[in-house]
Amino acid sequence: MTDHELLRLAAEAAKQAYAPYSKYPVGAALLMSDGTVFTGCNVENASYGLTLCAERAAVSAAVTGGRLKIVKVAIVGGTAQQLAWPCGACRQVLAEFCDQDTPVLVAARGRINRWLARTLGELLPESFRLKKRSHRE
Numbered sequence: 001m002t003d004h005e006l007l008r009l010a011a012e013a014a015k016q017a018y019a020p021y022s023k024y025p026v027g028a029a030l031l032m033s034d035g036t037v038f039t040g041c042n043v044e045n046a047s048y049g050l051t052l053c054a055e056r057a058a059v060s061a062a063v064t065g066g067r068l069k070i071v072k073v074a075i076v077g078g079t080a081q082q083l084a085w086p087c088g089a090c091r092q093v094l095a096e097f098c099d100q101d102t103p104v105l106v107a108a109r110g111r112i113n114r115w116l117a118r119t120l121g122e123l124l125p126e127s128f129r130l131k132k133r134s135h136r137e
Helices: 003-014 052-064 088-095
Strands: 025-031 037-041 072-077 103-107 117-118
Touching: 003 025, 003 052, 003 072, 003 103, 003 117, 025 052, 037 052, 037 117, 052 072, 052 088
Parallel strands: 072 103
Antiparallel strands: 025 037, 025 072, 103 117
């Protein structure tokens, strides 16, 4: 799957976001080691702390689908001036299922032909890990 295809799936997921408070829809797509893709969108709540980010929604879908090894992440949201990079909580959740060199692609809604890429290790250096895990494929 190409980077652009994965970003397109994240953009489609962003269209399903429930963001009545922030008006800031975000979508995420996760490419798993077996080629399966899982998507998620942000789901806001009147009690803001209960809001679910797109990345964590996608991770939950992947785990529910029996897949634990993420090999690429795509996130679409934000604006042309300020992309929707994953928050700290999402970075740590991704670290549970990604390697440090896993690519994280980020693009603005409506502009998925231009994206930025970083590794998870660049976004979350020295991430907290209890032990090296073997992931289900």
